[in-house]
Amino acid sequence: MGATTREMLSRFESLGDENRLRILTLLERHEFTVSELVSVLQLPQSTVSRHLRVLADDRWVRRRQDGKTRYYRLEGALEPGARELWRLTAESLSDAVWIGEDAERAGSVLARRRERAAAFFSETAGGWDALRDDLFGRDARFAPLFGLLDPEWVVGDLGAGTGTLAETIAPFVKRVIAIDRSPEMLEAAATRLEGHDNVDLREGELETLPLADGELDMTVLMLVLHFAVDPGRVLAEAARALAPGGKTRRARHARPRTRGVPRDHGPPVARLQRRPDGRVDGRPAGLDDYRHIPLAPDPNASGPMLFAGTARRPGEPRTTTGRLYI
Template identity: 40%
Template sequence: MDQLWPCHRGCDPPMEHDRNALIPALSALADSGRLRMLRLLERAELSVGEIASALQLPQSTASRHLKTLMDSGWLSRRSVGTAHLHRLADDPLPEPLRGLWQSARAGLGHSTQLEDDDRRLSSVLAERARNAEAFFGRVGGEWDQIRTQLFGRAFTAEALAALADPSWTVADLGCGTGDAASLLAASVKKVIAVDREPAMLRAAQKRLEDTGNVDFHAADLESLPLETASVDVAFILLVLHHLEDPQKAVNEAARILKPEGTLVVVDMTPHERKEYREIMAHRHLGFSADQLKDWTKHCPLDLAHSRPLRPDPNAAGPGLFVARFSRRENA
């Protein structure tokens, strides 16, 4: 038996070694998204952002598929600056991967989806080749990641807060741990943070202990300890679905707003996740556009604008909306 294989005792026979190497390669071809990806990477060397654009995938999904294909031997990668460019490994592919890919590619056939992939790839490649914007064409889908590595995540929201009028008094109603209050405090005259939960309020106070223009109040949103017409802008962010009667909180927000003041509400669009009632004490499974309009019938607010927020591919919860209400001047 020692003479059957030209290797040291204990080594695997060649056929067994090849079989073990083929298992992950075969497994990687079991996903149609990865097959579409290989089809494009046979034609062009692409960054993860370009692949995500061509296949209309979230970048996180494209990255996950690329890792599987890299680990199973289907792809090679090289770095250009901060970008990583991927292509089908060692053109032509070594056997037996070449035969596997030829069979898999033939099995894809022709479809509208593949034609759309080709059109989007052509657009991606055309954008890359245009002019000095080629860099951003190559790494556009990765730019958020690059920018985050260089500058962090907080600066965009903090910079946008500078749009606020520095003379404003802003009420953060249902402030939680002070996320919104911490962003606004540096840009406005005063922030009033209100929450009914003592633990939340303590966390907010700790977070903002070095900020001198934030007042804290432990109170229900249905009965605010604030003077009428004392606030320029009020925020209610992901709070109303916890309240038995959201209308009362909206009425109170309207009361404390100055004439022509603004109320901003962020909450969930209608959904069917009934388990949220039990596990997170939700009283309402989102709010419809008609419900937003109905609130204005019972208080001196007009619905100026509302729209769904773009979904975050990494978020697990229901969709969100943002609504902006304006207080009637002479109401």
């Protein structure tokens, strides 16, 4: 008897108990802890734990650990044979008396869970921001949004520095080309980015980028453009390296704060062409659809105020689905 046949027979056997069928029916709809299943099924905890162990061994359920609490759910990656077996089994149970009774008790359990969550957030609302940062770090505020990037994009991190941004973007896109003029910065970036096989570090000037025409789907100039002696040339090079419809994003200083920051900090900065409203104009670089977004100041920051700007190279985009540009 082959291993696959033995596995399927074992799975058949694990479905031969009504309580295990009740558990799977519940776990197909929601995630539950052992204690919650005990409340719904009205069975001893030892019995519920024993049945869960059988179902886990036969890969019917998956477990998720959250601190000291373990959650169970029907395995979402069942192979086709097991998925079809469960579908047929579930259909045959549609008239079982216990389905409605278990569903009613499960609703009460979930309602209590929602009430506990609501009470927690009501009690911690005043200090939630600090608690969230302490638990998950400040990056948790925005990092998940990178998942909206197109996974087929090639992104240029221009003025990559030590690779912080490239490290953040790399898991979400096909490739990151990180460019900086400083060998020391690139050495630090190489250390940071070890293990990220889809990041290409290149030494070069932003005014003469080591990139082919149209090589990038998106470029990012994060706190870089204000240091450029010829920012117009930098934008022109970014536009050249963009594919038609590609997007560029830049964040730069809007104006210095007065608190301990000299107005002429950093290297000399050439002025970009400005519109009558004072915003930087991307059109000299062959870009359009320019957007200018002032960023909310961090009260604890001592540096200058910032703004973000986005612009597009004219032409049809490579993809037409909804996208987030950063």
